[in-house]
Amino acid sequence: MDEYTFTENFNNQGRPSKTYLCYEVERLDGDATIPLDEYKGFVRNKGLDQPEKPCHAELYFLGKIRSWNLDRNQHYRLTCFISWSPCYDCAQKLTTFLKENRHISLHILASRIYTNNHFGCHQSGLCELQAAGARITIMTFEDFKHCWETFVDHKGKPFQPWEGLNVKSQALCAELQAILKTQQN
């Protein structure tokens, strides 16, 4: 991913009409975590501006996971950094996937919380996803930095945080915690 794409999409104060999702996979073996570099990359959604059928980024990600045919006798942790948190529909599909694939753990780190929904309530989607075992958090400075170093063609340049990164991240984190807490009661 080039620098511009990363900054344009992951800046937590922006609101681009597209979504990028960066993913990486580790195999868990007792206390050890073994990174699987062959399963690392990013996808973006297909929007109305493209010839293909519109499709949210998460569904491409699910397709990729399925194509890997990860060994059901092993345990894996998938980490995905997504510029918009999953909508209700995608959250449901991820929930179903996790229930059917107990050998896979999922950690979702979102830059921003997506709230534009037509077919349901994004809050309950995220809650169900959490209840299915997913860990859902908001990206912090360290997460943006990790993404930069892992997925961006940074040409040796260090990650440069934008103005207000931490303040926004903290605000979104509080918002997400309120969402995830409300529905547990």
Added chain:
DNA sequence: ATTTTCAAT
């Protein structure tokens, strides 16, 4: 075309 949250208006 404008405003814009994986578009919607």
